Amino acid sequence: MTAAGQVAVVTGGAAGIGVAIAERLAKDGFKVAILDVVEGAAEQAAKSIENAGGVARGYRADVSDREQVNAALEAARSDLGPLAAVVANAAIAPQQPFLDMTLDQWNRTLAINLTGTFNVVQSALPDLVDAGWGRIVLISSSSAQRGAPKMAHYAASKGGQMALTKALAVEFAKTGVTVNTVAPSSIDTPSVQKKRATGAMPSAEDMAKFIPVGRMGTGEDIAAAVAYLVSDQASYVTGQTVSVNGGSFIG
Ligand SMILES: NC(=O)c1ccc[n+]([C@@H]2O[C@H](COP(=O)([O-])OP(=O)(O)OC[C@H]3O[C@@H](n4cnc5c(N)ncnc54)[C@H](O)[C@@H]3O)[C@@H](O)[C@H]2O)c1
Numbered sequence: 001m002t003a004a005g006q007v008a009v010v011t012g013g014a015a016g017i018g019v020a021i022a023e024r025l026a027k028d029g030f031k032v033a034i035l036d037v038v039e040g041a042a043e044q045a046a047k048s049i050e051n052a053g054g055v056a057r058g059y060r061a062d063v064s065d066r067e068q069v070n071a072a073l074e075a076a077r078s079d080l081g082p083l084a085a086v087v088a089n090a091a092i093a094p095q096q097p098f099l100d101m102t103l104d105q106w107n108r109t110l111a112i113n114l115t116g117t118f119n120v121v122q123s124a125l126p127d128l129v130d131a132g133w134g135r136i137v138l139i140s141s142s143s144a145q146r147g148a149p150k151m152a153h154y155a156a157s158k159g160g161q162m163a164l165t166k167a168l169a170v171e172f173a174k175t176g177v178t179v180n181t182v183a184p185s186s187i188d189t190p191s192v193q194k195k196r197a198t199g200a201m202p203s204a205e206d207m208a209k210f211i212p213v214g215r216m217g218t219g220e221d222i223a224a225a226v227a228y229l230v231s232d233q234a235s236y237v238t239g240q241t242v243s244v245n246g247g248s249f250i251g
Pocket of ligand 1: 011012013014015016017018035036037038061062063064088089091092093112116139140142143183184185186187188189190191192
């Protein structure tokens with residue numbers, strides 16, 4: 001089995017880092033199935049990949065809803081073929097002081113970021129195991145490595161993804177399926193730009209002062225790490241966290 005021509009699922013693939021990953025995997029020869037909760041957005045992102053010469057389909061699904069995930073992946077199998085790679089990227093990143101955090105806010109963040117990852121990975125994994133080749137990449141966050149004020153729910157969900165990565169890597173190590181996580185930090189996506197516009201985050205220039213390489217990251221920076229992890233070359237890399245953060249938080 002080789003990566004080229006196989007089907008890669010990218011959740012949250014209609015915006016930001018997710019769309020950069022979907023575009024990169026399409027360029028690398030994957031047929032890409034994009035899942036996103038925003039009505040019509042996954043289909044639109046897929047269309048723009050097809051216009052650029054790639055193969056892609058978009059499906060509306062809320063990753064926290066198992067039935068929607070199962071239905072979207074079933075449609076992807078029927079449109080594109082058996083699934084071979086899964087990139088669990090969909091997430092929300094709300095900010096809330098811990099003492100004001102409601103149980104509903106906590107549960108919603110865990111339901112999308114962590115249980116959503118469980119839903120997509122468990123629903124797709126049988127295809128990978130049956131083929132004897134597969135790649136799973138979870139997009140976690142530096143907030144699980146160093147903490148993040150007002151984001152306890154988010155950081156906990158991202159730490160859960162890191163633990164899930166290790167557990168699945170060893171459980172499936174003999175099947176030809178690798179499981180890794182990419183931990184981004186300070187990536188200049190539209191959702192981050194929105195937070196900056198409301199003053200919830202510092203300006204890109206101010207953020208860059210605290211990043212050793214002197215700039216914020218891009219979706220393409222994350223997509224490049226994912227492209228390696230889903231490639232044939234990465235068959236001996238499993239259970240790892242690849243931190244893509246411009247040199248921040250080393251150690
Ligand atoms: N941008 C950063 O600096 C940064 C830093 C660390 C980690 N991350 C992680 O990278 C990933 C992408 O971040 P981003 O900045 O591109 O986010 P974003 O908010 O720009 O995009 C997230 C995408 O996920 C989709 N989505 C949200 N909830 C969903 C759901 N329930 N079901 C399906 N799709 C859903 C959104 O519609 C959107 O298209 C996330 O996992 C995030 O936690 C980002």
